[in-house]
Amino acid sequence: MKTEVIPHVQTNKKPKPLRTGKLGGQLLLWIFLIATALLILFPIVVTLFGSFMSNAEISTGGNILPSVWHIENYAEAWVQANFSRFTWNSLMLSGMTTIGTLIVASMAAYVVERMNFPGKALFVAIQASTMFISIGAVVIRPQYELMIKLHLHTSLWGVILILISGHAYIFFILLSFLKGISRELDEAARIDGCSNAGIFWKIILPLLRPGLGVGALFTFCGAWNEYLRPLVFTMNTPELQTLTVGLSYLRYGASAAVQTHYMLAGACLSILPLLIVYMLANKSFMQMTAGSLKG
């Protein structure tokens, strides 16, 4: 790596040095920080290690690490408790929702940021209002009836369309990223005879990649963790259940008491992919949240 000669501009301000005044205070501070961290980690650790325990060991318990590692829990959950199906459905739902959301939101963000047309302010206002008005589960009913009319209620496509329709947040994220892309590039391309669609496809989308990345992360996680809509839409079609729904059914199943180890293995299947991505890119995850404050 090259050594920096020119001091670069720091966007984040330098952290203030902590004055190490009293040793006792320092100790107390660390006890507090570590205790909080342990409390946060506790349920996650229980899930990870519990998923390798036998059912009896979990319920008679008191152990943190499993005495015998039952790796077969995963194989059994995968086959017998149908988690292969749930995982596939979750992947399909989240993947399609992510692709759809990015396409729909980036197209809208492009014209709102770069073009002038009557009704633009109204469109932005509608998008903003959908983020804040919530009448709860009421809306799921008319959405469900619409999907019956469109014959989409027996596939995951109905849920996917509904999740894509909630793209307002991604629209605003992409809008703020677009504002950072210089207009000179579009103008130059226009002079070279590039069409509007060509500019969007060849200039804007490649430059928008960081924004699309953050948006994809956010949408995928949201869809992967989505519970209510998949639950309602798969009430008559259990073969379409996603991980979150399948898992919650185990919780209420008649044999819930004897399936704790499957439940934990299933919970791991659901949270591990996100945790792994999170470990690799936790800065991007946090940017998303902090960014929502400014947006």
Place this chain on the structure above:
Amino acid sequence: MNKARQMGFSYLFLFPSLLLTVVLGIYPLGWAIRYMFYDYKGYGEARFTGLYNFRRLLADTQYWDSVVNTFIYAGGKLIVTIPLCLLLAVILNQKLKGRNLLRAIYFMPTIISSAVMAVVFFIIFNSYNGVLNQYLLKFHIISERIDWLGPKNAMMTTIIIAIWGAVGNYMLLFLAGLQNIPNDVYESASLDGANKRQQFWYLTIPMLGPVLQIVIMLAIINSLKGYETIMVLTEGGPIGKTEVMYLYVYKLFFPTPSSGAVVDQQFGYGSAVGFTTAVIVGIITLVYHVLSNRMNKMQ
């Protein structure tokens, strides 16, 4: 460039977004606003009944109990979450070994599905063979199993779980606000002899003001709206002790035989309840907004 062509192009590109938003976002709102004046059970004929649903709502003790429960739930969650997150943010805004690791750990619950974690928390808090009771018994902290999800403790347990899920999120929002406070303000304050505590009360809090205001507002709205965890963990039970407003709305549309109170499917009435609940949340948000603005002006 041709203006008409630009307009045409714009509408073409806007079309997918607009279509989805109108059909799946706005039409359902209209549907609810229409049916809240109807007696409609989801089957058979819908009958116009005017304001009857709202009169019924006023007398519906089950709903008003859920409103009270929501306030207890939101209040309990916020009273712990906001100060705790502010404290963590102030600490982690300082130069501290391992602060990135700590931030990453605290934020972890935010990315995990609340439905999945509700299942895990059920395994942990389950009174008969729950993981937590086993630990507490093993280390002789308790001598008898605590009924975490029983009528007496269920609300407290759901609040604990809500706090667990929210800490990282609000800590991060506060951190973002803290990073906007210029460093030299603190330097000149400490030159003037202000100690840490004075700096916190007279510098950090006032300068964090607008951010604090927005984050608390977000926290209020979120805690009034959340019901997914409760739905999976207790279904509003036992005996309706953890029933919250939006969960009650959900049950009016998708009733399930549950450990909570049983509700009959009623789309018309459910729409009225959903609409009223949105108005209640709106009013609380507005009151908070006005009060916090007034406090700002007084300072």
